[in-house]
Amino acid sequence: MSKTAICMVGAAGKMGRRIIALGLDDNDIEIGGAVESKESSFLGKDIGEVIGVGNLGVKISDNIVETAKDSDVLIDFTFKTATLSNLDAYLEAGKPIVIGTTGFEDSEVEEIKKLSEKIPVLLAPNMSLGVNLTFKVLEMVAKAIGNIYDIEIIEAHHRMKKDAPSGTAMKMAEVVAKATGRNLDSDAVYCRRGLIGERTDKEIGIQTIRAGDIVGEHTVMFCGNGERIEITHKAHTRDTFAKGALSAAKWIKDKPAGFYSMFDVLNL
Numbered sequence: 001m002s003k004t005a006i007c008m009v010g011a012a013g014k015m016g017r018r019i020i021a022l023g024l025d026d027n028d029i030e031i032g033g034a035v036e037s038k039e040s041s042f043l044g045k046d047i048g049e050v051i052g053v054g055n056l057g058v059k060i061s062d063n064i065v066e067t068a069k070d071s072d073v074l075i076d077f078t079f080k081t082a083t084l085s086n087l088d089a090y091l092e093a094g095k096p097i098v099i100g101t102t103g104f105e106d107s108e109v110e111e112i113k114k115l116s117e118k119i120p121v122l123l124a125p126n127m128s129l130g131v132n133l134t135f136k137v138l139e140m141v142a143k144a145i146g147n148i149y150d151i152e153i154i155e156a157h158h159r160m161k162k163d164a165p166s167g168t169a170m171k172m173a174e175v176v177a178k179a180t181g182r183n184l185d186s187d188a189v190y191c192r193r194g195l196i197g198e199r200t201d202k203e204i205g206i207q208t209i210r211a212g213d214i215v216g217e218h219t220v221m222f223c224g225n226g227e228r229i230e231i232t233h234k235a236h237t238r239d240t241f242a243k244g245a246l247s248a249a250k251w252i253k254d255k256p257a258g259f260y261s262m263f264d265v266l267n268l
């Protein structure tokens with residue numbers, strides 16, 4: 001297998017740093033480029049120096065199109081407004097792209113899907129094997145008992161996370177809503193306070209915790225009278241997501257234009 005050169009957009013961020021560090025340990029990956037925002041204090045610095053592994057000869061740039069020239073695949077872990085404002089540059093770069101950024105509204109996902117008519121795009125709110133397997137388990141459980149038992153989703157993340165609920169929690173909600181014939185626009189309840197009255201059968205509760213350095217935890221509860229099932233995934237390290245992003249980059253390198261997810265990479 002020939003090597004896959006990656007251009008990391010959001011290179012100095014928490015995920016960008018781990019993807020580059022693990023990429024350096026991977027014989028099938030090369031670091032082709034590193035991109036940060038126009039305002040970044042890291043511009044012009046070597047990404048290897050920034051992540052503490054010594055000079056790699058890869059300077060951090062704010063020019064996506066130029067930087068992507070030395071890469072096979074782009075990887076974006078930034079912030080939703082950054083991803084959306086970079087879409088034109090991604091099209092001009094013309095390389096396959098893996099997007100791990102979260103927080104997109106449905107209309108914004110449609111914008112990303114438009115890009116996938118021209119280039120291969122993989123969008124996934126969570127790149128871990130365990131979470132993607134959990135999506136499948138949730139579909140099965142929700143189909144079996146989701147219309148008899150109450151469904152609640154709880155997610156917990158570190159204090160620096162900017163979007164809520166997490167992209168993973170929203171995907172879990174989407175999976176159980178689809179499996180039980182519900183509509184998140186009308187049936188999702190994001191937090192409760194005050195004289196809220198009895199719970200309805202249809203609602204899917206989605207609760208958010210932000211605290212300390214929690215990497216990422218998701219629990220979906222199916223609660224009946226006399227018992228409950230809790231399906232939980234806990235990420236112990238960001239490397240779990242970073243490894244998934246690198247697998248996705250290798251997988252998408254030779255794919256035709258289209259809209260892909262981690263299910264395609266993992267054959268789920």
Ligand SMILES: NC(=O)C1=CN([C@@H]2O[C@H](COP(=O)(O)OP(=O)(O)OC[C@H]3O[C@@H](n4cnc5c(N)ncnc54)[C@H](OP(=O)(O)O)[C@@H]3O)[C@@H](O)[C@H]2O)C=CC1
Pocket residue numbers: 009010011012013014015016035036037038039040041077078079080082083086099100101102103124125126127128163167241
């Ligand atoms: N799919 C998955 O498996 C996972 C997804 N995520 C998601 O990935 C995203 C990033 O997470 P995380 O790394 O923790 O966040 P960070 O804030 O640590 O990193 C984001 C990086 O992107 C940079 N950035 C901002 N705007 C631009 C721009 N226009 N062009 C290039 N770079 C830019 C930021 O710079 P600055 O700080 O200067 O703004 C920062 O360095 C989030 O949406 C998160 O939810 C996270 C983990 C796993």
Ligand SMILES: O=C(O)C1=N[C@H](C(=O)O)C[C@H](O)C1
Pocket residue numbers: 102103125126157161162165166167168169215216217
């Ligand atoms: O911001 C994070 O850290 C994470 N974000 C993703 C999400 O929003 O689902 C995935 C993971 O849980 C970590």
